[in-house]
Amino acid sequence: MLTLEDGADGIVRIAGRLDAAQAPAAQAHLDRLAGVVTLDCKRLDYISSAGLGVLLKTQKRLLASAGKLRLIGVGPHIRDIFAYSGFDQVFEIEAAD
Amino acid sequence: MPPHSTPSPAATVERSGAHVATPAHAPQIRKPLSRDDLEAILAVTRALAAPFDLPTMLAEVTTAAMRVLHAERCSVWLHDAATDELVAEISSDIGRIRIPFGRGLVGACATSRALINVPDCYEDPRFDTATDRSSGFRTRCSLTLPLIDHRGELVGAMQVLNKDGGVFGADDEALAQALAAQCAVALSRVRMTEALLEGEKLKRELELAHAVQLGALPASMPVVPGYDMHATFLPAAQTGGDTYDLALVDQGLLVVLGDATGHGIAPALLVMQMHAMLRMALRMGADLEAAFRLVNDRLAETLADDRFVTAFIGLLDPATHRLRFLSGGQGPILHWRAASRTCDVHGPTSFPLGAMPIARLRPAVELEMAPGDVLALLSDGIYEYPGPGGALFGEARVTDILRACADQPASRLADRLLAAALAFAGGAPQDDDVTLVLLKREGAAAARRSFARSIDAIDEIVAFAEASTASLAPAQRESIHFVIEELFTNMVKYTPDGAPRMSIEIACLGDGADVTLIDTDVDKFDPTTEPDARVDLPIEQRTPGGLGLHVSRRLVESLTYAYDFARREGRTSFRIGRPAC
Numbered sequence: 001m002l003t004l005e006d007g008a009d010g011i012v013r014i015a016g017r018l019d020a021a022q023a024p025a026a027q028a029h030l031d032r033l034a035g036v037v038t039l040d041c042k043r044l045d046y047i048s049s050a051g052l053g054v055l056l057k058t059q060k061r062l063l064a065s066a067g068k069l070r071l072i073g074v075g076p077h078i079r080d081i082f083a084y085s086g087f088d089q090v091f092e093i094e095a096a097d
Numbered sequence: 098m099p100p101h102s103t104p105s106p107a108a109t110v111e112r113s114g115a116h117v118a119t120p121a122h123a124p125q126i127r128k129p130l131s132r133d134d135l136e137a138i139l140a141v142t143r144a145l146a147a148p149f150d151l152p153t154m155l156a157e158v159t160t161a162a163m164r165v166l167h168a169e170r171c172s173v174w175l176h177d178a179a180t181d182e183l184v185a186e187i188s189s190d191i192g193r194i195r196i197p198f199g200r201g202l203v204g205a206c207a208t209s210r211a212l213i214n215v216p217d218c219y220e221d222p223r224f225d226t227a228t229d230r231s232s233g234f235r236t237r238c239s240l241t242l243p244l245i246d247h248r249g250e251l252v253g254a255m256q257v258l259n260k261d262g263g264v265f266g267a268d269d270e271a272l273a274q275a276l277a278a279q280c281a282v283a284l285s286r287v288r289m290t291e292a293l294l295e296g297e298k299l300k301r302e303l304e305l306a307h308a309v310q311l312g313a314l315p316a317s318m319p320v321v322p323g324y325d326m327h328a329t330f331l332p333a334a335q336t337g338g339d340t341y342d343l344a345l346v347d348q349g350l351l352v353v354l355g356d357a358t359g360h361g362i363a364p365a366l367l368v369m370q371m372h373a374m375l376r377m378a379l380r381m382g383a384d385l386e387a388a389f390r391l392v393n394d395r396l397a398e399t400l401a402d403d404r405f406v407t408a409f410i411g412l413l414d415p416a417t418h419r420l421r422f423l424s425g426g427q428g429p430i431l432h433w434r435a436a437s438r439t440c441d442v443h444g445p446t447s448f449p450l451g452a453m454p455i456a457r458l459r460p461a462v463e464l465e466m467a468p469g470d471v472l473a474l475l476s477d478g479i480y481e482y483p484g485p486g487g488a489l490f491g492e493a494r495v496t497d498i499l500r501a502c503a504d505q506p507a508s509r510l511a512d513r514l515l516a517a518a519l520a521f522a523g524g525a526p527q528d529d530d531v532t533l534v535l536l537k538r539e540g541a542a543a544a545r546r547s548f549a550r551s552i553d554a555i556d557e558i559v560a561f562a563e564a565s566t567a568s569l570a571p572a573q574r575e576s577i578h579f580v581i582e583e584l585f586t587n588m589v590k591y592t593p594d595g596a597p598r599m600s601i602e603i604a605c606l607g608d609g610a611d612v613t614l615i616d617t618d619v620d621k622f623d624p625t626t627e628p629d630a631r632v633d634l635p636i637e638q639r640t641p642g643g644l645g646l647h648v649s650r651r652l653v654e655s656l657t658y659a660y661d662f663a664r665r666e667g668r669t670s671f672r673i674g675r676p677a678c
Contacts, residue, residue: 049648077576081648
């Protein structure tokens with residue numbers, strides 16, 4: 001299961017599993033956002049390539065309108081996946097403490 | 098001197114009127130020996146103490162006897178314990194002759210183990226005139242003595258004929274007995290020396306056979322990811338003909354267990370020949386059936402009619418885990434199935450190799466090695482390991498041990514089997530070669546489940562993967578989920594609607610897991626050959642395509658793909674190992 005929550009502080013909190021099954025819902029949520037978007041991944045348990053696709057598409061869209069997607073609270077395993085896929089060069093990533 | 102053969106049974110000395118004396122170790126000499134006699138006996142004694150071969154020794158004895166006893170002829174007969182016959186190894190005018198115990202004067206002497214002195218042979222019913230007739234010799238009188246060695250064993254008989262100018266008297270008997278006692282001991286010594294030399298020869302041959310037999314075995318175990326294999330070979334003292342082979346060839350993993358008939362160097366050379374032919378056939382591209390037939394037919398052409406090799410010949414495809422085998426007279430073949438905890442027992446598919454040409458080959462047996470499964474090939478040296486009261490170790494004891502220990506490493510399992518056989522034998526010596534070949538697919542019994550080919554099945558797959566990998570570290574589980582999902586979504590994307598459900602098999606290892614996704618009724622799609630994604634492009638040019646496999650390859654220890662055209666089945670397997678530090 002996956003949830004996305006727009007916090008009062010402007011930070012979007014994502015929780016659960018961003019897999020192929022959940023990707024469409026995540027895409028729909030992120031498509032509504034604009035500007036500089038901070039995505040808090042502290043409670044993101046899992047991401048698949050479908051999830052990476054969602055993030056990439058969002059980043060491209062935001063960059064085109066002078067916005068961007070920032071990722072914070074990224075856990076070690078997901079950070080590895082970002083590194084393997086070169087996404088550490090596509091996103092501004094802040095690791096979890 | 099010719100042997101005397103008479104149909105009469107062992108006659109008593111009283112009836113024949115012959116003089117009889119029991120063999121005495123210290124015969125009484127009734128008159129002083131002449132200087133010549135004494136020297137002749139001493140010469141014999143000296144000669145017999147020197148190293149000699151049997152003909153030389155016998156020539157010494159007969160020459161001395163004729164001289165000392167003033168006889169015209171002398172012959173020495175050896176006791177052949179195997180046939181209970183007396184054999185004249187030396188005779189001045191006749192070649193080698195065999196007579197049964199009890200026949201003729203010599204036979205009677207050997208039976209009674211007593212000296213027989215016959216003053217007029219033609220008057221004695223035991224005397225056989227046939228030899229005289231054939232040789233033209235005329236026997237008048239004879240003195241026949243048993244040759245009894247220091248342990249009291251009858252080793253033969255000595256006979257002298259025709260005393261110069263008279264008959265053999267009591268003094269001659271005493272002299273002859275002194276000579277016979279010497280001769281018996283020397284004869285016994287020669288025989289022991291010969292037995293020793295024969296033993297040495299046999300020992301050298303056995304050493305050579307062992308060396309050849311060991312030389313035919315693989316020097317090391319091949320390394321096949323996902324498999325644990327072990328072979329033990331314990332040659333018997335009187336070497337048997339066991340052999341095995343484990344080798345990676347183009348066709349897969351070759352697994353052989355064989356046993357050639359016979360003992361010694363011949364079976365050792367035979368198994369060598371079989372290995373060479375088999376390897377050659379496989380190298381030339383033969384499949385299992387062609388290789389099996391070739392080895393059989395070549396051996397049938399060249400082997401003696403009573404010789405053959407029992408042999409299991411199997412080929413494992415480590416990617417599909419299918420093992421196909423043909424077995425010429427080798428069985429039982431045990432397949433321990435971890436999932437059901439049962440043992441399938443297969444018999445041979447044909448007669449032993451080399452017994453005759455194959456007219457029609459029975460189809461190969463195919464079995465699937467699931468995680469935790471064990472293929473146990475044991476030579477009859479184990480199944481027929483003798484225990485108390487003539488009972489044999491047997492198949493049931495082997496399957497019991499498989500049931501109890503199949504989850505242990507193959508080497509440990511082999512130790513258990515051997516220890517159990519030894520304990521069963523209760524210290525009895527091993528009288529046949531013992532060979533064990535154990536092929537074990539690693540992993541606990543795999544969890545396997547089928548899923549609909551739909552993205553909606555992902556939750557179900559995640560739950561299954563979670564449940565099947567509970568013992569692993571979180572990072573390993575994440576990786577497993579990732580790779581499964583990537584492979585699965587590819588299957589969903591590229592497979593036409595209506596294809597049957599796919600299956601996932603997960604087997605936890607001690608520090609990782611083997612996962613296989615099985616996709617049936619699909620075209621070939623080999624994810625291992627897909628190119629890496631370009632991850633260094635500027636963001637505008639980046640696409641998510643290919644990322645899944647790109648990342649998957651970096652998470653796994655190995656990723657393999659096998660496609661079975663006949664079944665239209667693709668199997669993608671990956672292993673997640675110990676998490677990187």
